[in-house]
Structures are given as structure tokens and as C-alpha cells.
Amino acid sequence: MFCSAVLRSGTRSLEHVFPDWILRHFRIGDHVISPQAWKGTSVVSAVRRHPLAAFRLGGICAGCNNGWMSALEQNVKPSLLALSKGERHLSDLTHLEQRTLSRWAAKTALVLHAATYSDQVIPRPLYPLLRSQPKQLPTGLAVLAIQTPDLADDLLAVTAIQSDRFLIFSRPGTASDPVRWKISLRVGILQLLVSYCSDAAWTPVGWRDVHKALWPTQMTLFYAAGLRRDLVTTRKESGTVLFHISLGIAAGLVQAEIELLPRPPLEQELERFFTSPRK
Numbered sequence: 001m002f003c004s005a006v007l008r009s010g011t012r013s014l015e016h017v018f019p020d021w022i023l024r025h026f027r028i029g030d031h032v033i034s035p036q037a038w039k040g041t042s043v044v045s046a047v048r049r050h051p052l053a054a055f056r057l058g059g060i061c062a063g064c065n066n067g068w069m070s071a072l073e074q075n076v077k078p079s080l081l082a083l084s085k086g087e088r089h090l091s092d093l094t095h096l097e098q099r100t101l102s103r104w105a106a107k108t109a110l111v112l113h114a115a116t117y118s119d120q121v122i123p124r125p126l127y128p129l130l131r132s133q134p135k136q137l138p139t140g141l142a143v144l145a146i147q148t149p150d151l152a153d154d155l156l157a158v159t160a161i162q163s164d165r166f167l168i169f170s171r172p173g174t175a176s177d178p179v180r181w182k183i184s185l186r187v188g189i190l191q192l193l194v195s196y197c198s199d200a201a202w203t204p205v206g207w208r209d210v211h212k213a214l215w216p217t218q219m220t221l222f223y224a225a226g227l228r229r230d231l232v233t234t235r236k237e238s239g240t241v242l243f244h245i246s247l248g249i250a251a252g253l254v255q256a257e258i259e260l261l262p263r264p265p266l267e268q269e270l271e272r273f274f275t276s277p278r279k
């Protein structure tokens with residue numbers, strides 16, 4: 001998937017979607033999960049149940065798995081664990097740590113995406129670019145993060161969400177409808193969000209003081225949400241879902257124009273995520 005190696009016995013390997021060292025560290029490898037996918041109101045993936053440790057992806061060669069992917073796991077481990085427990089803060093990361101964390105988030109998100117969707121949105125030719133360009137991320141990917149220390153204690157140490165839900169900032173009728181996708185990964189209190197957009201005319205728009213840009217290292221467009229907490233129902237993973245859906249994309253607008261737009265309907269979007277179409 002990430003290189004041109006021909007897979008046969010001896011070169012074939014299985015990559016853990018959630019890395020083995022994370023499952024062992026948090027002792028959650030035997031936790032049974034049931035990943036599902038929806039399109040509209042229908043479930044499009046077979047409902048399956050298996051332990052987290054068995055959530056693995058083929059199509060990756062042993063050279064990649066034991067080479068650059070393994071090195072990336074080793075390199076990210078100290079900062080990822082400290083961030084996931086709140087022992088370090090995102091703003092203290094060095095530039096190199098930030099790049100390593102971004103590449104790890106992108107790698108994990110791409111593996112998760114391929115493992116969960118047979119009809120995947122993020123194009124396969126983007127995968128080898130992640131391996132072949134070690135100092136950057138493929139064009140079209142952005143990585144955002146936040147730490148949410150007030151997370152409930154009884155949550156599983158890792159969760160993931162994927163969707164195509166972006167807040168859209170554009171003038172009506174002026175922009176195309178780009179192919180887009182988002183993948184959220186939470187490890188402990190660290191929320192990571194990997195966003196993909198096929199069209200460079202669109203730029204990510206963050207929720208001010210919420211989305212911290214990891215890659216690219218600066219975000220140019222922000223909106224003020226002024227979330228009305230009295231209008232939303234607090235649910236177990238509301239914080240994770242809110243971080244996921246609140247990232248927007250803009251085309252043809254500068255910051256001053258975004259400031260003048262009406263406040264985005266975040267409360268409705270959040271309720272909609274939980275209540276439809278997956279009822």
C-alpha cells in the first residue's frame with residue numbers, strides 16, 4: 001500500500017490499525033470493538049466484532065512495517081504518551097516532534113481508512129507519498145490537535161471517527177465541491193484530526209483556540225464559534241465529536257470575510273451527528 005513491493009509469503013505482513021505498543025500500554029488489546037460504516041441511513045460495512053488487537057490491515061509489506069513505520073512508532077512514542085496523559089502540552093512540542101506526531105497521525109489515519117472502507121475516499125496514490133517524503137506530509141492532508149483533560153475516566157483509551165462532515169465557508173455558487181474526508185483519533189486526552197481535501201482551492205478553517213495546527217504548522221483561517229452549550233446534549237464522546245465536526249473548509253475567502261459571516265450552526269451539526277442519519 002505504501003510502496004511498490006510485490007506481496008507474497010515472506011514479504012506480506014499485517015499492520016495493527018492501533019499500534020500494538022499503545023494497546024499494550026493501556027491494556028486494551030482484548031477490548032472487543034465493532035467498527036461500522038454508514039452511508040445515508042444504511043450500514044455499508046459488514047457489522048463485525050473482534051478484539052482491538054485483531055484490528056489489523058494486510059496489504060502492507062514487511063519492509064514498510066518493520067522499517068519506516070516501526071521507526072515512526074518508536075520516534076513518536078515518548079511525546080505521544082506524555083501528551084495523551086497530559087504530562088506535556090501541545091504548545092511545548094519542538095518542530096521536529098510536531099512533524100513526527102503529524103506523520104504518525106497521518107499514517108495511522110490512512111491505515112484505519114483502508115482497513116474500514118473498501119470504497120475509500122482518500123486516493124491510494126497518496127499513500128506512497130507519505131513514505132517517500134519523510135520531511136513532510138502529502139499535499140491535501142492537514143493535522144490538527146487539542147488536549148481535552150476533562151474527559152470522562154471510563155472512556156476507552158483510544159477511539160476513532162471518520163466522516164465527510166465539514167463546515168463549509170464559501171460564497172454560494174462560487175466554488176466546486178471538493179472530495180474531502182476527516183479522520184479523528186483520540187489517544188487518552190489527546191485528540192488528533194487528520195483532514196483530507198482533494199482541491200487546493202480549499203483551505204482548512206479552524207475553530208479559534210480549539211484547533212491547534214500541527215501540519216501545516218500554522219493555520220491561516222479561523223472562526224469564532226461561541227458554542228451555546230445549553231443547546232447541546234452532553235454525551236459520552238461529545239468533545240471528540242465536536243472537535244471532529246467543527247473543522248471547516250473555505251474557498252475564495254480571506255479572514256476578514258470569515259469574521260463577517262454568520263456564526264456556523266455548530267450546535268445543530270453536533271446534534272445531527274448523533275441523531276441522524278444513524279438512528
Ligand SMILES: [Zn+2]
Pocket residue numbers: 001002003004005060061062063064065
Ligand atoms: Zn512496503
